[in-house]
Structure formats: C-alpha cells, structure tokens
Amino acid sequence: MVDVAMVGAGQTPYGTHPAAMKDMWADAVRSCFASIDGDLAPASVDEVFLGSTAFGGGQLGNTAAYLAEHAGMAGVPARRIENACASSGFALRDGWAAIASGRADVVVVGGVEKMNDLTPERKRYWLGVSGDTEWERLAGLTFPGTYALMARRHMHEHGSTHDDLVHISVKNHAHALDNPDAHLRKDVSFEKAASGMVIADPLTLYDCCPTSDGAAAVVLASADVARKLTDTPVWMRGSGAASDHLALHDRPSLTTLAATRSAASQAYAQSGITASDLDLVEVHDCFTVAELLATEDLGLTERGQGGVFARDGEGRRNEGRTTVNGSGGLKAKGHPLGATGAGQAVEVFKQLRGDAGPRQVRDAEVGLTHNVGGSGATCAVHVFGRSVE
Amino acid sequence: MVDVAMVGAGQTPYGTHPAAMKDMWADAVRSCFASIDGDLAPASVDEVFLGSTAFGGGQLGNTAAYLAEHAGMAGVPARRIENACASSGFALRDGWAAIASGRADVVVVGGVEKMNDLTPERKRYWLGVSGDTEWERLAGLTFPGTYALMARRHMHEHGSTHDDLVHISVKNHAHALDNPDAHLRKDVSFEKAASGMVIADPLTLYDCCPTSDGAAAVVLASADVARKLTDTPVWMRGSGAASDHLALHDRPSLTTLAATRSAASQAYAQSGITASDLDLVEVHDCFTVAELLATEDLGLTERGQGGVFARDGEGRRNEGRTTVNGSGGLKAKGHPLGATGAGQAVEVFKQLRGDAGPRQVRDAEVGLTHNVGGSGATCAVHVFGRSVE
Numbered sequence: 001m002v003d004v005a006m007v008g009a010g011q012t013p014y015g016t017h018p019a020a021m022k023d024m025w026a027d028a029v030r031s032c033f034a035s036i037d038g039d040l041a042p043a044s045v046d047e048v049f050l051g052s053t054a055f056g057g058g059q060l061g062n063t064a065a066y067l068a069e070h071a072g073m074a075g076v077p078a079r080r081i082e083n084a085c086a087s088s089g090f091a092l093r094d095g096w097a098a099i100a101s102g103r104a105d106v107v108v109v110g111g112v113e114k115m116n117d118l119t120p121e122r123k124r125y126w127l128g129v130s131g132d133t134e135w136e137r138l139a140g141l142t143f144p145g146t147y148a149l150m151a152r153r154h155m156h157e158h159g160s161t162h163d164d165l166v167h168i169s170v171k172n173h174a175h176a177l178d179n180p181d182a183h184l185r186k187d188v189s190f191e192k193a194a195s196g197m198v199i200a201d202p203l204t205l206y207d208c209c210p211t212s213d214g215a216a217a218v219v220l221a222s223a224d225v226a227r228k229l230t231d232t233p234v235w236m237r238g239s240g241a242a243s244d245h246l247a248l249h250d251r252p253s254l255t256t257l258a259a260t261r262s263a264a265s266q267a268y269a270q271s272g273i274t275a276s277d278l279d280l281v282e283v284h285d286c287f288t289v290a291e292l293l294a295t296e297d298l299g300l301t302e303r304g305q306g307g308v309f310a311r312d313g314e315g316r317r318n319e320g321r322t323t324v325n326g327s328g329g330l331k332a333k334g335h336p337l338g339a340t341g342a343g344q345a346v347e348v349f350k351q352l353r354g355d356a357g358p359r360q361v362r363d364a365e366v367g368l369t370h371n372v373g374g375s376g377a378t379c380a381v382h383v384f385g386r387s388v389e
Numbered sequence: 390m391v392d393v394a395m396v397g398a399g400q401t402p403y404g405t406h407p408a409a410m411k412d413m414w415a416d417a418v419r420s421c422f423a424s425i426d427g428d429l430a431p432a433s434v435d436e437v438f439l440g441s442t443a444f445g446g447g448q449l450g451n452t453a454a455y456l457a458e459h460a461g462m463a464g465v466p467a468r469r470i471e472n473a474c475a476s477s478g479f480a481l482r483d484g485w486a487a488i489a490s491g492r493a494d495v496v497v498v499g500g501v502e503k504m505n506d507l508t509p510e511r512k513r514y515w516l517g518v519s520g521d522t523e524w525e526r527l528a529g530l531t532f533p534g535t536y537a538l539m540a541r542r543h544m545h546e547h548g549s550t551h552d553d554l555v556h557i558s559v560k561n562h563a564h565a566l567d568n569p570d571a572h573l574r575k576d577v578s579f580e581k582a583a584s585g586m587v588i589a590d591p592l593t594l595y596d597c598c599p600t601s602d603g604a605a606a607v608v609l610a611s612a613d614v615a616r617k618l619t620d621t622p623v624w625m626r627g628s629g630a631a632s633d634h635l636a637l638h639d640r641p642s643l644t645t646l647a648a649t650r651s652a653a654s655q656a657y658a659q660s661g662i663t664a665s666d667l668d669l670v671e672v673h674d675c676f677t678v679a680e681l682l683a684t685e686d687l688g689l690t691e692r693g694q695g696g697v698f699a700r701d702g703e704g705r706r707n708e709g710r711t712t713v714n715g716s717g718g719l720k721a722k723g724h725p726l727g728a729t730g731a732g733q734a735v736e737v738f739k740q741l742r743g744d745a746g747p748r749q750v751r752d753a754e755v756g757l758t759h760n761v762g763g764s765g766a767t768c769a770v771h772v773f774g775r776s777v778e
Contacts, residue, residue: 065633075647078632079470079471080472081471097487101485241436243437244464374450378468
C-alpha cells in the first residue's frame with residue numbers, strides 16, 4: 001500500500017457568496033495549488049474526487065467534469081461523490097485509495113456547495129432529503145428536530161444540560177474569531193448563547209450551524225511525489241468509514257452514532273494511534289449536541305461524559321486536553337455541505353504545517369477529521385500526522 | 390497492486406417498473422449474490438459503491454446509505470457516485486481501487502435509476518442537466534440534438550449515412566431478442582428502422598435509446614478471496630477514465646470523443662491487450678451514432694470507418710469481427726442512467742462465464758465495457774478477462 005500525503009490545501013471563505021459554484025470551486029483550487037511548495041499544475045493531476053450534494057439540485061449535472069474543466073483540469077478523470085454532508089469525507093477516502101492502489105500519483109480532493117441561492121422553503125427541503133424520508137421528513141421532522149431528540153435523550157440518560165451545549169457554542173464562536181475563512185465571526189457570550197431563540201427544543205439558534213456557501217480542496221500525493229514537492233507533507237495515516245440506518249427508530253441508541261464509532265476505530269487501527277494521541281480534531285458539529293456526541297464516539301471522553309468534557313473546557317484551543325474545532329467548526333466556521341469534509345482537511349493541513357496563524361494549535365503533530373452525513377447515516381474519519389507513522 | 394475479480398453479478402430487467410428504487414436495487418443485489426458460487430452474505434462486504442444520478446432529483450438524499458440498508462448492508466461504508474450516465478462506470482473504477490489498495494477484500498458496485506415516474510417535461514429537464522447548461526441546454530439543445538450534430542458532422546467528414554446507423558439499430562434490437570432483461574424486445578426490420586419518426590434530424594426514434602428503470606450490481610473481490618469463492622472469476626484487467634469539455638464547441642472535433650480515446654488507451658495499456666483481442670464489447674449507444682463513434686474511438690475500426698464497420702455487420706454477435714452490444718445495448722436492452730455501467734459489467738460477467746444462454750458469444754475470453762456521461766464529458770472503460778493476464 002503506497003503511503004499518501006496532503007501536499008496542498010486551500011479554501012474559499014465560508015459565508016453567503018454572490019459567486020457562482022464554479023467560481024468558488026476555481027478559487028479553492030487556486031488557493032490550494034498556491035499552497036504547494038513545489039511546482040504542480042492542476043492540469044497535471046491524475047484524478048479529481050469532488051464531494052457535493054449539488055444543493056438546489058440539478059441546475060447542473062455532470063458536476064465533476066464541469067468543475068474540473070473550470071479549474072484547469074479538463075480531461076482529468078473526475079467524479080462527484082454524494083453522501084449528504086459527508087460527501088467530501090468520502091471523496092477523501094476514495095482519493096486516498098486511488099493513490100494507495102498505485103493507480104494515481106496525484107489527485108485533487110475537494111468539495112463545493114452553493115446553498116444561499118435558494119428560498120428558505122427549498123433549503124429546508126434539500127436539507128431534509130439527507131435524513132430518513134419515509135418516517136421522518138414526510139412526518140415533518142427536520143434536522144434540528146432530529147438532533148434535538150438526541151440532545152434530550154442524552155440529558156435524560158446522562159444528566160447533561162443545555163448549558164453544556166452552550167459551552168460548545170461559545171467555544172466554537174471564540175475559535176472562529178481567529179479564522180478569516182469563518183462564516184460567523186463574532187464574540188458570543190455564554191449569556192447570549194444560553195438565551196437564544198428556540199429552534200427545536202432544547203436547541204436554540206446558537207446550537208445550529210449556518211447554511212454556508214463555500215468550496216475547499218486538497219492535493220494528495222504518493223509518498224515519492226510528496227517528498228519531491230515539499231519538505232513538510234501531511235501524511236494520511238488512517239481512513240475509516242461506515243454507514244447506519246437512516247431513521248432514528250432503527251438504531252439501538254439515540255445517544256451514540258454507531259457509524260462514527262466504527263469509522264473511528266478503523267482509522268485508529270490503521271494509523272496505530274488512540275484518541276489520547278490527538279492534538280486537534282475537526283468534528284462534525286452541525287449542531288452543538290453533535291459535537292458533544294462526537295467527543296464521546298471518537299473516544300476523547302467516556303460515553304455519557306460529553307457534557308462534562310464541554311463544561312470543563314477540554315476542547316478549548318491550547319487550553320483543553322485536545323483542541324476540538326479550532327477552526328470554529330461547522331457552528332461558526334460554517335457548513336457548506338459537500339465542502340465541509342474537505343474544509344476540515346484544509347484546517348488540519350494548516351495546523352500540522354504550523355501555518356494556522358493566530359489559531360495555531362501548539363505542537364500539533366496528529367489531527368483528525370470527522371465528517372457525518374444526515375443524522376449519522378454515513379461517516380468518514382481520517383487521521384493525519386506530521387510523521388508518516 | 391492486488392488483482393481484482395468479479396465473482397457475482399445480477400440485475401433487474403430494464404423497462405418501466407412499478408417497483409420503487411429501493412426494491413429494484415434490492416432485487417439486483419439479491420440476483421447478484423445468488424450468482425456467487427461460494428457463500429457470501431451482503432452484510433459481510435467491506436464497501437458499497439453506488440452509481441446513480443438520483444434521477445428526478447432529491448426525493449431522497451443520502452441514497453447510498455439508504456440503499457445499502459435496504460439490501461442487507463446496513464453499517465457498510467457506502468457512497469453514491471454521480472457522473473451522469475457514467476455514474477456506475479466510475480463506481481466500478483473506485484470499487485476496484487478500494488480492493489487494489491489492499492483496504493477492502495470484497496465490495497459491491499452497482500447502480501440504480503428510476504426514470505419513469507416523472508412527467509416527460511421533467512424527464513427532459515433531468516436528462517438535459519448532464520450536458521452543458523450555459524451554452525447548450527438553456528439554448529434549447531437536447532441530447533438527441535447533440536448527438537444529431539455529431540452524426541451530421543460524421544456524415545460530412547467521412548461519408549457515413551443514416552443507413553449505417555440503421556444497421557446499428559437493427560443489430561441491437563436483434564441482439565436484445567435473446568436477452569430476457571432487455572427493455573425493448575422486438576424484431577425491428579431495416580425498413581422499419583429506416584423510416585422511423587424523426588427526433589432530431591438525422592436521428593429517428595430507432596436511433597434513440599429508451600428511458601428505463603432498472604438496477605444492476607456486481608461483487609468484486611481480491612484475488613485471494615475470489616479464488617475461494619469461485620473457480621471462474623472474471624478478472625478486471627484494466628480501468629481507464631477521462632473527462633472532457635462539456636460543451637461541444639470547446640472540443641476540437643465533433644466526430645471523436647477524446648474521453649473515450651483516453652480511457653480506452655489507459656485500459657488497454659493496463660491490461661496489455663489491444664482492440665483486436667476483444668471478443669465482445671458493451672458500448673454506450675445512447676444513440677446509434679454513439680456506437681458508431683465508439684467503434685472508432687475504441688479502436689475496433691479506423692477513424693472514419695465506423696459507418697463501414699456497421700454496414701458490414703462487423704459487430705453482429707458471433708458473425709462479425711467483435712460482438713458489439715450483444716446484450717442489445719442501451720438502444721434495446723435499455724438505459725437506466727446510473728445502472729447502465731454496472732449493467733454492462735453484468736453482461737460481460739455472464740458472457741465470460743459462458744452463462745449468457747441463447748446470446749452467448751462463442752469462446753468469449755476478453756470483454757470491455759464503455760460507459761459515457763453526458764455527450765462525452767466523462768468516460769470509464771474497463772477490460773475484463775477469463776484469465777488474470
């Protein structure tokens with residue numbers, strides 16, 4: 001199996017952009033290639049793996065070839081991977097395999113989403129289809145509702161509180177203040193987040209991520225090529241993935257995502273690390289409770305202790321045990337669905353190269369990305385390191 | 390690089406089905422696993438690669454996890470790959486890489502499409518988005534129109550005639566008579582096909598494939614696992630893929646698909662064969678002229694000689710030089726977009742195992758699948774053999 005490394009990474013700012021999807025994607029690719037130490041042109045890559053839900057659905061098909069063409073990669077084999085909000089997490093996994101198999105030397109993995117050109121009704125519809133349709137969406141359950149059920153059940157089983165979620169929100173907003181690419185950059189006090197407008201009880205506005213436009217891309221290379229391009233490659237040490245039942249009622253528990261646990265254990269096994277080796281993690285906090293569950297499911301804390309972990313500030317950048325969402329996370333950095341997984345990898349790339357500026361995690365050696373689709377129906381987890389093993 | 394083989398393959402009949410997408414998919418998976426000589430359960434596979442355009446767009450997202458669950462593979466990592474009509478051709482390519490990398494031992498690759506629950510207007514829209522939107526679709530150019538331009542130009546440059554296309558139509562309809570899974574099973578005479586209703590001059594109804602519902606699936610395994618499961622694996626000997634500009638006006642020629650030529654040359658190089666070694670090919674004849682171009686672009690005949698190849702019956706099953714679309718092809722077997730590439734692999738599996746019944750190609754040792762997205766913006770070509778090299 002060929003070793004694989006990230007040698008470049010870039011993204012657009014996340015937010016509400018007037019730019020077209022293709023322009024955002026081209027910007028992310030430009031930024032990505034500009035970050036590569038050596039010489040590499042987009043046209044010379046072997047493959048493109050693009051994650052996108054093509055939100056808004058269908059003004060454009062054949063999206064991968066279309067976007068490859070518009071970023072200087074016409075002719076390069078390209079495919080779109082759609083796994084709801086985990087689309088580019090899976091793109092990362094499959095791009096990795098293309099190189100690990102020996103078929104490709106250099107691939108572009110990225111994602112893009114243009115969410116803010118739809119009406120609120122259409123947005124709700126397009127978000128809803130990533131959950132269970134037959135038992136949940138058509139009965140009126142939206143994603144805030146789905147995660148609210150998980151939050152309420154966690155409180156019931158483990159005594160966590162809404163204040164625990166508020167700690168997560170405040171932390172991620174604070175982290176995003178240092179991230180020029182973040183969608184929401186504002187100082188949010190505990191009092192403000194604790195008294196937000198209720199969206200789906202117990203979740204408030206401050207528990208929910210925004211709907212963002214954005215694009216992100218990384219370049220992966222085989223070990224030989226990576227070492228020629230840079231002295232500081234960021235190695236992909238482990239990849240794990242899993243699926244789960246779409247509908248909550250088909251799962252044995254509402255307070256753990258089986259797909260996260262399975263994906264994480266695969267990624268840890270492959271990389272030979274445990275959760276305690278992680279210096280930073282970018283987790284899929286589409287809602288604050290999703291981060292709470294992720295800290296448990298990834299093994300950063302014991303089952304049931306996610307609330308305590310948050311309350312004790314264990315995820316605070318350079319203060320807690322492990323930096324959790326040092327970028328601001330989905331909550332504050334933003335969540336352009338298909339771009340999110342690739343954007344997490346961009347953050348880890350910058351952190352492990354020491355290029356994260358004011359939000360730099362000290363002595364960052366090992367990082368993890370956790371990208372979830374739907375309410376946990378799909379998950380991809382990747383472990384990255386400054387050293388190859 | 391680990392050698393990879395198909396060990397099972399199955400599909401639904403193509404046509405207009407009352408069944409839901411998930412039921413068609415489950416049927417295809419059942420049929421696929423029933424074809425495996427040894428014992429293997431869907432739940433025990435390592436990954437699922439599902440090709441689908443999710444035609445109709447968006448009643449369901451997170452399609453891969455949803456369909457994995459409904460076919461006994463809940464928990465298995467699954468992703469949807471969308472590359473217009475080449476979706477499952479690329480799923481095959483990425484499923485192959487998952488095994489070749491050593492990450493997976495057994496994967497399911499398949500595709501599904503439910504086209505016939507939309508109104509004709511919505512169908513036209515959803516088909517149209519796979520071509521160029523800005524310069525073609527929004528100007529009123531549909532796929533029959535796109536391929537009509539290619540046909541007209543080929544006639545101008547190379548002296549081919551509409552009668553040459555009629556030969557292709559008649560051949561594929563004749564082939565489909567022996568295929569119980571074919572959408573259109575009827576004896577079509579030369580006179581009938583030559584006098585069809587004009588759809589986009591010079592193409593008539595008999596030059597166009599139908600819009601089909603259907604699903605197809607294959608199981609790929611690493612060499613070690615494949616040999617335990619069966620004495621007659623069908624080896625994947627080569628995989629090639631490419632993209633191209635979406636809009637015709639950006640391409641140097643209308644009478645060759647650069648993506649096909651590139652994908653084919655990669656697949657030939659990897660497998661160590663040339664076009665003359667092929668006993669059968671399943672090519673992407675969404676329109677008869679697409680088959681004509683494919684016979685040239687795959688090297689079955691010289692550039693410009695596709696009309697002569699058709700006229701001389703060189704693609705007729707067990708009569709011509711190489712059997713072209715012995716299944717009936719997209720023209721008569723049918724074209725359920727995302728399922729088509731996987732369905733082509735199902736046909737090659739049956740042929741190379743000698744299980745194709747009345748449509749068996751004699752002494753079939755080496756076969757090829759050719760799966761195109763849009764009007765040639767994406768293409769995946771695979772070479773299969775009864776022997777591993």
